[in-house]
Amino acid sequence: MHIDRRAFLKYCLGSAAALGFPLSVVSRLEEAYAAGGTGLPQVVWLNGANCTGCTVSLANLISAQKPTDIADLLLNTIDLAFHPNLMGAAGDLAVQSLQTATQGDFVLVVDGGIPMAFDGHTCIVWSENGREITAKEAVLDLAAQSMATVCVGTCASFGGIPAGNPNPTQIVSVGQLTGQRTINIPGCPPHPDWIVWTIATLLAGVNPSLDERNRPVQLFTEETIHKRCPRKESGETKLFGQSRCLKALGCKGPRTSADCGQRKWNNGTNWCIGANAVCLGCTEYGFPDAFSPFYKVEYSYQNYSKPTPEPPGAEPTPSPTPAVGLRISKAEYNRERRELRVEGVGPAGAIVKILDDGTRVLLGAVSVDREGKWRSITRDPRPVPTRARAECNGRATTAVVIRK
Numbered sequence: 001m002h003i004d005r006r007a008f009l010k011y012c013l014g015s016a017a018a019l020g021f022p023l024s025v026v027s028r029l030e031e032a033y034a035a036g037g038t039g040l041p042q043v044v045w046l047n048g049a050n051c052t053g054c055t056v057s058l059a060n061l062i063s064a065q066k067p068t069d070i071a072d073l074l075l076n077t078i079d080l081a082f083h084p085n086l087m088g089a090a091g092d093l094a095v096q097s098l099q100t101a102t103q104g105d106f107v108l109v110v111d112g113g114i115p116m117a118f119d120g121h122t123c124i125v126w127s128e129n130g131r132e133i134t135a136k137e138a139v140l141d142l143a144a145q146s147m148a149t150v151c152v153g154t155c156a157s158f159g160g161i162p163a164g165n166p167n168p169t170q171i172v173s174v175g176q177l178t179g180q181r182t183i184n185i186p187g188c189p190p191h192p193d194w195i196v197w198t199i200a201t202l203l204a205g206v207n208p209s210l211d212e213r214n215r216p217v218q219l220f221t222e223e224t225i226h227k228r229c230p231r232k233e234s235g236e237t238k239l240f241g242q243s244r245c246l247k248a249l250g251c252k253g254p255r256t257s258a259d260c261g262q263r264k265w266n267n268g269t270n271w272c273i274g275a276n277a278v279c280l281g282c283t284e285y286g287f288p289d290a291f292s293p294f295y296k297v298e299y300s301y302q303n304y305s306k307p308t309p310e311p312p313g314a315e316p317t318p319s320p321t322p323a324v325g326l327r328i329s330k331a332e333y334n335r336e337r338r339e340l341r342v343e344g345v346g347p348a349g350a351i352v353k354i355l356d357d358g359t360r361v362l363l364g365a366v367s368v369d370r371e372g373k374w375r376s377i378t379r380d381p382r383p384v385p386t387r388a389r390a391e392c393n394g395r396a397t398t399a400v401v402i403r404k
């Protein structure tokens with residue numbers, strides 16, 4: 001495996017502001033960089049019971065400067081001696097690299113929870129001379145020798161989804177297994193920046209300050225998602241697809257400490273709340289059980305019925321038959337905001353689909369609330385419809401779109 005620590009250190013220094021390294025870490029990284037990046041510990045990464053989402057999240061790391069992608073970062077720049085999903089070697093050769101790496105100084109990274117049922121045999125990490133080595137045995141052994149143990153993801157940190165009720169494989173966290181203080185990077189999955197920040201900080205010889213859940217304070221506990229949420233004080237909505245606060249729909253932002261809203265995901269593209277999903281609290285201890293049910297939805301889909309398909313050869317219905325109670329009270333396009341707003345009334349709990357009546361392109365779907373009202377906002381519809389069409393329970397009604 002090609003080893004080039006200088007390139008990794010250069011990346012960390014170049015991204016110091018974005019990653020938010022403290023000055024002490026930056027100066028140590030600079031020293032290590034000047035010294036050629038040699039003499040730093042290696043990184044050994046083990047998988048427990050998980051969905052591999054943590055590794056996929058790390059694989060989403062893309063940088064404008066070198067290393068530009070995960071292969072570059074892990075295989076050519078970080079001295080990652082062992083990673084079951086990402087390393088080139090397999091079988092005995094892979095186990096040999098692990099054994100060589102763990103002769104010297106190394107940082108142990110674990111993702112996934114550790115199964116204890118069946119003496120750990122629901123999670124086998126490799127075999128040695130025909131003997132199965134379980135995640136339980138490997139993590140216990142290597143955590144005792146490592147300079148530090150980093151738990152990547154909520155599963156390794158706190159048990160996470162595999163430890164959810166009824167926990168059939170008796171998953172425990174790495175800390176519970178080893179009895180040691182681990183450095184926890186929760187998140188299901190965690191942000192790649194959080195993973196890189198923590199590994200680089202440790203490689204620089206700095207132990208990050210941890211909170212009571214052993215999470216780096218700088219990454220997780222400065223403020224909750226809610227405190228810095230752009231939807232705060234915008235008024236709560238009870239319908240998905242609106243741009244207002246999602247608390248009434250079950251958002252766990254007030255109980256969750258992470259910087260997702262500022263850092264954003266997929267190379268700064270978006271985040272859960274930005275995509276109109278509630279925060280699930282995935283970085284928190286007790287996730288998922290203590291945060292379930294994830295959604296508070298007052299309406300139901302029980303009134304929805306599939307439109308009856310027209311028999312072959314039948315003439316299309318010349319004009320829509322209004323659904324009982326379905327009406328469009330407003331259909332307006334705001335030129336300045338490039339926003340189409342269609343609202344009306346309908347049967348409470350039913351789903352209303354909004355379409356361009358000319359092209360029959362679907363513009364949105366909303367639920368009718370308990371008061372029998374519905375509202376749909378479509379940003380930048382192209383083309384702007386001349387007539388809007390609302391469909392519900394196989395019936396439809398239309399209205400002229402007023403341009404303002």
Ligand code: FSX
Pocket residue numbers: 049050051052053054055111112113152153154155156160161162187188189190
């Ligand atoms: Fe858990 Fe990670 Fe969630 Fe998945 O390794 S934190 S289930 S994203 O993959 O462990």
Ligand code: SF4
Pocket residue numbers: 225226227229230231232233244245246247251252253254273279
């Ligand atoms: Fe808080 Fe969630 Fe509402 Fe944002 S959407 S203000 S995080 S409750």
